[in-house]
Structures are given as structure tokens and as C-alpha cells.
Amino acid sequence: MRLIHCACGASLIDDSLTAEQFTLPELPTQKDLKFLDRIAREVLPEDPTPSLDEIQRNPAVAHLGAPNFAPQRPSEPLRIIVSGSDRALGLVLTRLMRADTMWAEVAYLPVDPQSPAAVLWGAGSVDLAVSGPVRPIPCIRTDFGEVAAGSAELFTGDGGGRYIGEVVVDSDVLVSPEKEYGARLVPTVDAPGIAAVPYVTPVVDKRRIFRRTPRLDGTRALTGRALQSGGNEIAVRIDDHLRPRPVNRVTFYRHLRDIQAVRGS
Structure with missing residues (x-):
């Protein structure tokens, strides 16, 4: 597994977290996060699965049902651990959505364990972030292209x-x-x-x-x-x-x- 840690601002840095560390602003811009596009291409140079346009034209509209596991099969699993606020998590998810790389696994280490996204994700421990299971959830976005992580x-x-x-x-x-x-x-x-x-x-x-x-x-x-x-x-x-x-x-x-x-x- 390729493990990436996006440390956003004064967030958790743990010596036991053996991941590629990227120190980012508390609220990273989409430009700050473009390195995630490159990493995604390294483990999945081409995506053979249906595009967003093809999914939208599909009369079965399977996306309306229970959240699904991503069909993409990268050369190795890519897991992105975000430490910081709910807003920081939402900005990372926004980057993945805009780059159409939402097949990447995302874990959350919240600075506030009682924040809406922390509660929704049951997040908080390094062990869960590193080795916990993927349990897909819906991605809620706006018409101006921004993801709401928690509220x-x-x-x-x-x-x-x-x-x-x-x-x-x-x-x-x-x-x-x-x-x-x-x-x-x-x-x-x-x-x-x-x-x-x-x-x-x-x-x-x-x-x-x-x-x-x-x-x-x-x-x-x-x-x-x-x-x-x-x-x-x-x-x-x-x-x-x-x-x-x-x-x-x-x-x-x-x-x-x-x-x-x-x-x-």
C-alpha cells in the first residue's frame, strides 16, 4: 500500500505513522494539493472504468443506491490520510473529486474528535487510519464544485x-x-x-x-x-x-x- 499523509496545519504528526509526509497549510488550496494528481497517476496511469459522463448516461443509475467500492484497480492501493479540520478533509476530497481520482482510499485524523466529520467517520486513531477497512460513503458536493465533509x-x-x-x-x-x-x-x-x-x-x-x-x-x-x-x-x-x-x-x-x-x- 502507498500511504500518503496530508498534514494540514497544526495537526497530528505521529512518529508511528510511516507514510510519505506532506506538510500543508491549515486550509490547503487546490494548487497545494495538485501533487495528489501525480501520485494517483503513478499507481493508475490509465483508468479503464466508465467515465463520469458514461455513468451519467447509464439508465441503471446505480449511483443512487448504497455506496459502492471503487472498481479501479491501481498497481497498489493508495491511501491518503488527512490530519486537520473537517474543512481540510473537505478540501482534499474536493481535489480528488475534481481530478476524478475518488478511487483513492481516504482516512481522517481530526484535530477535533467531536467534529461532524470525525463523528460521521468514526475517526480518531492512527491504527484505524493506517490499517482500518474501507467503508464507502456518499460524496456530497455543491454546484460550485466543493465537497462538504461533515456539515x-x-x-x-x-x-x-x-x-x-x-x-x-x-x-x-x-x-x-x-x-x-x-x-x-x-x-x-x-x-x-x-x-x-x-x-x-x-x-x-x-x-x-x-x-x-x-x-x-x-x-x-x-x-x-x-x-x-x-x-x-x-x-x-x-x-x-x-x-x-x-x-x-x-x-x-x-x-x-x-x-x-x-x-x-
Whole structure:
């Protein structure tokens, strides 16, 4: 097995982790991560399996079902261990998705063992990262080509007011205009891929008198393959990282290929 360690920022470096070490910024850019493309080509110079376009044209749409093991057979397994934040993991997954090398195995060593992605992946130990099994999970991406590793949130403006727009999961309305305060979504480990709940209190306390945890209504959770929203000044926060500019519409949906995640039960 070829073992690659992407050490993102002030993350875990363990002497017992015998891997090719790459020290990266806390939030690596796609340019920082281009070396992964080269390594992937070294173990799989040509990919004989169906392309994304061919999969999309397939009427069987097998990608809608349970997550699958990758069909590619590289000369040796390639395992990428990401140590850092959920955002760092999402950026590495984004690189693999854009390069269409999602057949690579990915393990996670989180700096926060209670982060959404750490909990989803059952991640935390070096032993699991190095020798744990691959258990594929859906890859949740946006229409602007970014992977959400652990969570994402939608709200209007600074999050202090009601949502000016609508949020729909598949064909069901989750958030109606001027009623709720936004939505939070997380990837799921199985089909269909997304679980989402509405915020029923402000996402941010505008008075800032004290720090208040926004309340989610878990009784109204919806699951689906896609979440779409249209409205005004939609703030998009992915893995606790706010995108620099608000948008008028955004879509999160399940990618055609699944993440080859090394994770616990």
C-alpha cells in the first residue's frame, strides 16, 4: 500500500505513522494539493472504468443506491490520510473529486474528535487510519464544485433574521420563506446521501449579549439525494467555513462517485 499523509496545519504528526509526509497549510488550496494528481497517476496511469459522463448516461443509475467500492484497480492501493479540520478533509476530497481520482482510499485524523466529520467517520486513531477497512460513503458536493465533509449551513445575511428563500430536499419543502431561519445538512453513511433539518431560532444572536446555540427542529428532518435553495443573500457555510460571498441559489447533491472512506463502525 502507498500511504500518503496530508498534514494540514497544526495537526497530528505521529512518529508511528510511516507514510510519505506532506506538510500543508491549515486550509490547503487546490494548487497545494495538485501533487495528489501525480501520485494517483503513478499507481493508475490509465483508468479503464466508465467515465463520469458514461455513468451519467447509464439508465441503471446505480449511483443512487448504497455506496459502492471503487472498481479501479491501481498497481497498489493508495491511501491518503488527512490530519486537520473537517474543512481540510473537505478540501482534499474536493481535489480528488475534481481530478476524478475518488478511487483513492481516504482516512481522517481530526484535530477535533467531536467534529461532524470525525463523528460521521468514526475517526480518531492512527491504527484505524493506517490499517482500518474501507467503508464507502456518499460524496456530497455543491454546484460550485466543493465537497462538504461533515456539515453545511444555509442562512440569510448574518443569520440573525428569518430565511428569505426556500430550501427543498428532493421534492419536499424543508424551509419556507420568512418562516424558519435556515437549514443545516450533514452527509449520511448510506443512501440517499443527505440529511437536513431547519433552524427554528436565529443562527446568530444579533444582540450578542451572550452566546446562544441555535435550535434545530430534529422532528422535521428530511433525507434525500439533493438539497436546493433559492432566495436572497444566502450565506453558505461549509464545514464551519463561510464562503466569501452570498448567493441567490445553491444546490448540494450526491456526486456520481462515492468516497472510499476508511472509517470505524
